[in-house]
Amino acid sequence: MHSHELAVRWTDLDPNKHLNNVSYVNYAVESQAALVDAGVVGPQERPVAVTVAFQRPLLFTRRPALVESTRTGDVLEQEVCSRDGDRRVVYARVTTTFGVPATLEPGTGRGHDEPGRLRRSDLDAHGDATVAGIFELLQEGRARFAARHRDAMLDGALALGRMTLEVGPPLAWSETECTVRSRLTKVTGALVMIESDILRGGTVHARGSSVHMPFDIETQKPRRLTDEERASMTGLVETQEVA
């Protein structure tokens, strides 16, 4: 097991004063760079899939966050955590699979399209979007989709529980916008699943599958969707526009 300490920065926080979801990915990627130096990850190895399971929010602290990593075959398991004596608290679990990126099929072509645009700050040394940059682009597309349908989508009262990213061909910087196409794939009383693709010129560069849990804004606790809310959201599934 390899352990790295990372100082938590103010800029890692979101408006809820929690670590931004993408920051956990950043911490994992930062630690992976150190694992390259340590020879645990090869310099040419590329992630083909990344799953982040969010356990509990990390609030701002002057104590560094820990990233503890274990590699088995092509799979790297990382936990963003803290230790206080014998007490260990895990905030997020990041699983990265290395390999050769697959071609991602465009799917049914159905979904809600939102424009997405890379920034130079999203790029790696090769000029391609980093994993964290792709996560952020998917998050922004999903947030815009949810905001556009804010009534059906509970006005943001959906907490991200898990996110899986499949990585396709590299997404290079371009002034041209790409499209983030999101579709609801499952709505139950306890969870909502959204699948989002990053598309440019007919190529799917990444696919994100996210699991969201409804929560009560006042108590900040998970809750079940009412039948009316489910019907409203399911209506959104059935009215997904054909691109």
Added chain:
Amino acid sequence: MTDETLHELPMRWADLDSLNHVNNVVYLDYAAESRALLVDDGLIGAEERPVRIGVDFLRPILLSRRPVQVRSVRSGSELTQRIRPAGAEQDFARVVTELADRPAQLPARGPGAASPLLLRRSDLDATGSVRTDKMFELFQESRIPAIAAALTSMSPGRFVAAHVEVEYGRPITWRREPFESVNWVTRIGGSSVTIESQIADGDEVVARCRTTLVGFDLEAQRSRRLSDDEKAELATLVPQD
């Protein structure tokens, strides 16, 4: 002077800080993004580097579906960029960048107490050096604990940055070992305080920053005067001769 160039950039939810405003350092990302487009357009030479960037924060930007507009005008070595949400009639930030083909000459290391400063790989650009906009983030991260340590009560939004100016020495390249950050107070006014900061590698200063913070009333959303207690506490960060 060049004609004004307008770039529109989508705002992101991730641009927001814990006060629900666009984070101060993100304005520098907007400006850097627009500068990169100006390089593509030949308005800035590929060999030209910022040696000084100053930003005036005029009013906070809230999240919006409207894009952010960056209007750039170059006059000699100076590039002025005005930032506002599309449709707004006033500027929300003004960024002035001095461009040159050699780094700034920086002063000797200052008198403040030093703290370790760790880089992240995500701070780096394609050349492996810390990005100019990330330097603002590094200074912000080093400044906040220095100020917080002097004050008996510190909460987000109690001070806001009105002006930040960074001068760049030699490029800072990646290393695992920390650099050092140094912060001290140079002026305490009725409602504002000026902080001088440096990032140092041993005796060598590789970047410096001057920040004017203004006392802020988060509830009333307006500036406030510094209390006598705050002034006395901030005075402990003024170097003694």
